[in-house]
Amino acid sequence: MRPHTGVGERRGRTVRVASRRPLVPRVTHEDGATAIGNDPNTMKALAFAPREEGVHNLVMHGHPNGLPFNTPFEIPVAAVRANPSYREGMPVRLIMC
Numbered sequence: 001m002r003p004h005t006g007v008g009e010r011r012g013r014t015v016r017v018a019s020r021r022p023l024v025p026r027v028t029h030e031d032g033a034t035a036i037g038n039d040p041n042t043m044k045a046l047a048f049a050p051r052e053e054g055v056h057n058l059v060m061h062g063h064p065n066g067l068p069f070n071t072p073f074e075i076p077v078a079a080v081r082a083n084p085s086y087r088e089g090m091p092v093r094l095i096m097c
Helices: 040-048 074-082
Strands: 007-011 014-017 026-030 033-036 056-060 092-096
Touching: 026 040, 026 074, 033 040, 033 074, 040 056, 056 074
Parallel strands: 033 056, 056 092
Antiparallel strands: 007 014, 014 026, 026 033
16 A cells, blocks of 8 residues: 555545555545544534534544544544645644544
8 A cells, every 4th residue: 555645536525545554534525624434423423513614623533532543643634634625724623522
């Protein structure tokens, strides 16, 4: 597998993010939000998370200690930056379940 290069091929509003890991998470972009994972809980959290002007939501799985679950930090960074609604320097609200 190729080394991590950031965000890969777009398919509609879903983007596959390249990784050295065999399991590549699905990334979904919406206006004002990015989700990593496409399981029902992640998609429900994406749909119901409050949107706030000037703040970008990032929805993904995580540990109770606040760290992402089995995801190197480069993946969420690349996924958020690839979202057309994100502007560099915009605050990101991390929503984990």
